[in-house]
Amino acid sequence: MPNKQSTFSHVLTMDRPCIDYPVEATSVEGFVQQVAVSFLPNSYFFFVSGWVPHGKDPKSVDTKLLERYSIAISKWSRARRKEAGSANIQYIRFGSLFLLMATHGKHRFFEAERGVIKDARRTPIRAFGYAITFRGGHSHVRIEMNEYKRFRAHILDLAKHRSKVAVESAFLSAPYQAYAPVRRQLINIWRAANRVRKEAGYELLAIECIRMRRRIVKPFEKVSDSRIESKNPGSNEADVSYNEV
Known part of the structure; x- marks a missing residue:
C-alpha cells in the first residue's frame, strides 16, 4: 500500500494538462458569476487575491501561476x-485583479501562500464593488x-432634488447584478429614497426601477466594449502584488 506522500507524488506525475483552460473573464459580471456559481459551490473555499502590477503583462502572470500550481489540468486529473x-x-482574472482558489487537501499552494490565504466561509472575497461569501x-x-454606502448616499442626494425619471434611471444604470442579497440592498435604498x-x-419611485433578475453570462466569452464593466483595481481588496512573478 502506498503511503500518503507517495500517493500525492503519484497524483502529481499523473496530472494531465488541459489544453483549453480559460483564465481571463471578459466582464465583471462574468468574473463574479464564475466565482459564486462555479467555484465556491464546488468547495473552492480558500483564496488569495492579487493584482498584476502596472506595466507587467497579465498573460505572463497567468502562465506562470498556472505552471507554478499545476492548475490547467483535466477534469480526470482533478478527480484523481x-x-x-x-x-x-x-485561477481567474479580470483586468489586473486575479484570484487563486483552492479546495481542502495537500498542495504546495498552502505552503507558498501561507499567511495570505483566506477562507470565503469566514472572510468575503471583495472585488469590483461586491463581497462574495459562502455560508x-x-x-x-x-x-x-463601502460601495453600498457610497451608492446609497448618491441615490438619497438625487432623491432630494431630481425628477422621478432621473432617480429611477440612476437605479437602472447601477452596475450591480441582481443576486438576492443585492436586490434586498437596493430595495432598502429605494425605500429610503421614497421616504425622502x-x-x-415629490413623486415616489416605482419598484420597477430595480432589476429583479440576474443576467446569466458566459464568463469567458468575448463581449463588446460597451458591456465590459471595469473599476479601478485599487478599489478591490487584494492580498498580494505579483511583482515577483
Whole structure:
C-alpha cells in the first residue's frame, strides 16, 4: 500500500494538462458569476487575491501561476487529486485583479501562500464593488459595504432634488447584478429614497426601477466594449502584488 506522500507524488506525475483552460473573464459580471456559481459551490473555499502590477503583462502572470500550481489540468486529473486527498486549484482574472482558489487537501499552494490565504466561509472575497461569501451551503453575493454606502448616499442626494425619471434611471444604470442579497440592498435604498421624496412632496419611485433578475453570462466569452464593466483595481481588496512573478 502506498503511503500518503507517495500517493500525492503519484497524483502529481499523473496530472494531465488541459489544453483549453480559460483564465481571463471578459466582464465583471462574468468574473463574479464564475466565482459564486462555479467555484465556491464546488468547495473552492480558500483564496488569495492579487493584482498584476502596472506595466507587467497579465498573460505572463497567468502562465506562470498556472505552471507554478499545476492548475490547467483535466477534469480526470482533478478527480484523481480529490480521491487521493490532494487539493485542486482554480485561477481567474479580470483586468489586473486575479484570484487563486483552492479546495481542502495537500498542495504546495498552502505552503507558498501561507499567511495570505483566506477562507470565503469566514472572510468575503471583495472585488469590483461586491463581497462574495459562502455560508449555509450557498454563495452569497452582496454589494460591498463601502460601495453600498457610497451608492446609497448618491441615490438619497438625487432623491432630494431630481425628477422621478432621473432617480429611477440612476437605479437602472447601477452596475450591480441582481443576486438576492443585492436586490434586498437596493430595495432598502429605494425605500429610503421614497421616504425622502415623500417628505419633500415629490413623486415616489416605482419598484420597477430595480432589476429583479440576474443576467446569466458566459464568463469567458468575448463581449463588446460597451458591456465590459471595469473599476479601478485599487478599489478591490487584494492580498498580494505579483511583482515577483
